[in-house]
Amino acid sequence: MSKVKILTDSSVQLTPEEIEKYNISVVPLTISIDEKTYVDGVNITRERFVEEMDSSKDLPKTSQPSIGTFMDVIDKVPDDYTDILALIMTPSISGTINAARQVEDMVDRNMEVIDTEFTDRAQGFQVIRAAQMAQEGKSVEEIKQALDELRAHTYLYMGVTSIENILRGGRLSRFAGTLSTLLNINLVLTVKNNSLDIVKRGRGRKTIEKYMNNVMEEIKGLKNIKAVGISYVDKMDYVNELKAKLEEIIPDVPLLIRVTSPVIATHAGSGAFAIEFYTE
Template structure:
């Protein structure tokens, strides 16, 4: 029987090496900046997107891949009889998983689509495990069972420095956003039950640094981590410092430090970052 083929969307924080070595198919999202549409990873890099976002007249608009792109990918991958497993970013941030599910019903292949309940590197942890297990010849049911464990042992927190993009996107009342920015409030978000929720509100950059380095000190005492990553919108001195500390503290496990995807950048805004880690289990 042919091996399971793994598909994900371009919000997954994967290195080119991981994509190639594990045979992952990535379906790209699109983004529109000031009436110009770009395809994530094809007609615009993540770095160029951030530059354009920070100088754009309006907040960029992101959109899930067309259903037809998923159908084409599913049909091609399943042409030899291979079952297809598609792992998408959380539904709370994008309709991508719904587009993939619709495509699964239209495809001639045997397709299973799941909501990872996570984003960025948190999504990637599941995709990587699925890719490894697929290469080993495991079934979709076996892979899905293992991904439930990966979900439980994936931890993250995201630091949001300004609420400007959240206000522009209509997720927060302008008055609340203005007051929050005036008071220099920073937000810590985390994933709860497949959605991003506020974990903490901090007053000023000093409090943000204290929170992050205290969290890092606690992580240093945890010898059960298998992977760690920092994703960011645009590099700042603080994020670079945090990355250096993480790299030094966990030099014996994989560490990925990279610009996040356009969909996360659009929602999180300038200066935002996220720390992800996967516990051994």
């Protein structure tokens, strides 16, 4: 019988209770702010990071986990696990998956790296499903099939109210010339098929609000939504509006609202948020 260990990176949105309940191992990313280096979730909390970011002189720098960091986590996986399945964030955000694949080739364990094609709670949906199935004794192949199906029915919309971070971080470099000359530009982004794309742009917050009204209508029309997440950087005003709308539209669907990870906060910037959900 297979015994599969689920491993992920710290860009994922999971509660401490979920990590403990499903016995998930998390590989932390590294962040530097004004020449101070932190390890995500180890010596800095998400809330504290946002405070540091908002008051910093320079844009924080994020680093993918080193091979040594991956090894430290893997070395703690008991020998009775037959397989290690690493569910890693989309390479459109970070090169973490490249480090994971290097480790995959180096370890003397049955390890396989899965590109979740998402991050944050959208990545968390896959991690939780994989961990649930692992606890049920399912094989790696069975888990991978289920994740393919879940991934195909996952949605992620991100609102960005300040484009400075995301342009300076190079995550939308192909749009830099057209965006950098615009003042007060707001964006709605989607993450799908390992691509971070602009689906709406315009001046002022109303650009995002109008698009999110369309997302709410989309949610109304979808059947069997299983879970919703709202992640945010540092401002709760509009997040609370979205929360109220979702509780009215889909009152029985689990909803998790939490501060996003440092790597996402760094690239998305102050005022950003994301709404993520999946259907079956």
